[in-house]
Amino acid sequence: MGAAGWWALGRPGLGARSPPGWLGLAALGLAAVALAAVAWRGARPWRRRRLRQVGTVAQLWLYPIKSCKGVRVSAAECTALGLRSGPLRDRFWLVVKEDGHMVTARQEPRLVLVSIAEEDDRLILSAPGMDQLSLPSKLPSSNMLQDCRLFGLDIKGRDCGDEAARWFTTFLKTEAFRLVQFETNMKGRPSREILPPFVQNYQVAYPDCSPVMILSEASLADLNTRLEKKVKMEHFRPNIVVSGCDAFEEDTWDELLIGGVEMKKVLSCPRCIMTTVDPDTGVIGRNEPLETLKSYRLCDPSEKQIYKSSPLFGIYYSVEKIGSLRVGDPIYQML
Template identity: 65%
Template sequence: MGAAGSSALARPGLPAPPGPRWLGVAALGLAAVALGAVAWRRARSRRRGRLQQVGTVSELWIYPIKSCKGASVDAAECTALGLRSGHLRDRFWLVINKEGNMVTARQEPRLVLISLTCEGDTLTLSAAYTKDLQLPVKTPTTNVVHRCRVHGLEIEGRDCGEAAAQWITNFLKTQPYRLVHFEPHMQPRNSHQVEDAFSPTDQIPYSDASPFLILSEASLADLNSRLEKKVKIANFRPNIVISGCGVYAEDSWNELLIGDVELKRVMACSRCILTTVDPDTGVMSRKEPLETLKSYRLCDPSERKLYGKSPLFGQYFVLENPGTIHVGDPVYLLGQE
């Protein structure tokens, strides 16, 4: 190219031609990015180098239908919206009434007797003394999408069909209900709109407030030592159960590392009347273990605005780094920079 061509390209408003200076700036930019990545990895490595094991994963639970029976799994993928194992995802199905409002074991205690399992491309609804109902994993796109409400917030759910609606309605024998499914392209609810402690970027499908609830075996054992009739971990519906730690140690875990999964604690879980539903019978006592928890697990007066008068049991976490966790994995407390 001649001098005239070079001069034309150099006129104001036109990009400068590639040359040694431009390449030098680009090289410096790439070097800065590379150095930044190296520094981040080193900082992360140093942070992980100060790990302290605080326990071991003893149980993993996915609750496919909100308020229904949990599915115990040996391994689960940790996603921003909660645990996932194959086609089963945590609180991705919901029972609603004819107005579209969520229905939980607070209103229908016998929901805890219903299970949703998956084998291949088939979902199965089951309950004692009731014939199983099989459904396709992929809900037909011709099914209507409902505008539902979960704790006052709107969220979509695709109707799982007339057979599922009739099955649940016939089992509960109170009023007409329908089953809906949250699909990945739908807009999740914002945790921050449920509890101020969450970030505006934290999201959930049909869960109450958080994608992960962690509880320790030691805390459950301490509660049971105070009860005449023992309760199960199923009364509290945690996703991750930890063994080998002290009583209520989970209250002080700010950041955890399990495999490659990093979780950050947000707040304690305040407990309601749902904990008084017997997971084996579907009968609500309305008293224990809630009354006993109130006797020693109420928040400090300074936190009353956040938690009210509900007792605290278990901790809510959100995802910092995704991955897969297994029963038996060690649980580490991440060091602080």
């Protein structure tokens, strides 16, 4: 997740240099690729392209409230605004100050201790030392609209009410906070105001800059070989976790087909101090794993005007064709 300093970026689709290398497809895998290619080409005959399996969906994650705990699911709808599972939608809720400015775990690291569950079309929030908070997944239209501010851009949110405001204020204990919800009829933040004007045109609600972020298990394993204290996937908050590929192989993928969903690479994910927040304790360390990532995951010098000094870990994607995803789905690169 990038800090505010890198939002004015250069050309998309660039990542850190890593050794090339594709995993060979086993005989059974070849059959699966062939069947998927036939079905896909039949549905999209005007875009006949080769498919090559590059991995498998190992995990799917939604983060309903920005900076709070993720919800792991076995299947999800992938919309233009990100993953959805029932009433839970990825980063459709946001904690704000009373003036509408966003609050994340960069400023309030204990937000990562707030967990979210869904029950009877309601959100159930839990946190250490707090009674559970139950919120409707759809707010009444009588709730006020709040003007919010994310990374210098304006966006709306519907206020979740005084009970939610008191709950977050009591838990965080630093100042007054409110919780707002994005609605699909609201205008998202345009990608071309967040990123360079020549990236693909899409909108985002409360994510940093794209509706989907992908990271591989192998990349995390590579990082952990270099760390004294191992880190979890939860430090990096991806939506789709990939198995069956080499470390940082995801840097080389452009357009992907997963289930019925087509995605296009936006850019590599520049990492910030958010990665140093321990997801189990809510304590911000400010050093690791960020410093280790900087030791070997900085961009090529020719790309420094884009990523500056942020290390790269994971890839941002836009959604080009909506559809369904499941854990176990093969991931194909469209060539």
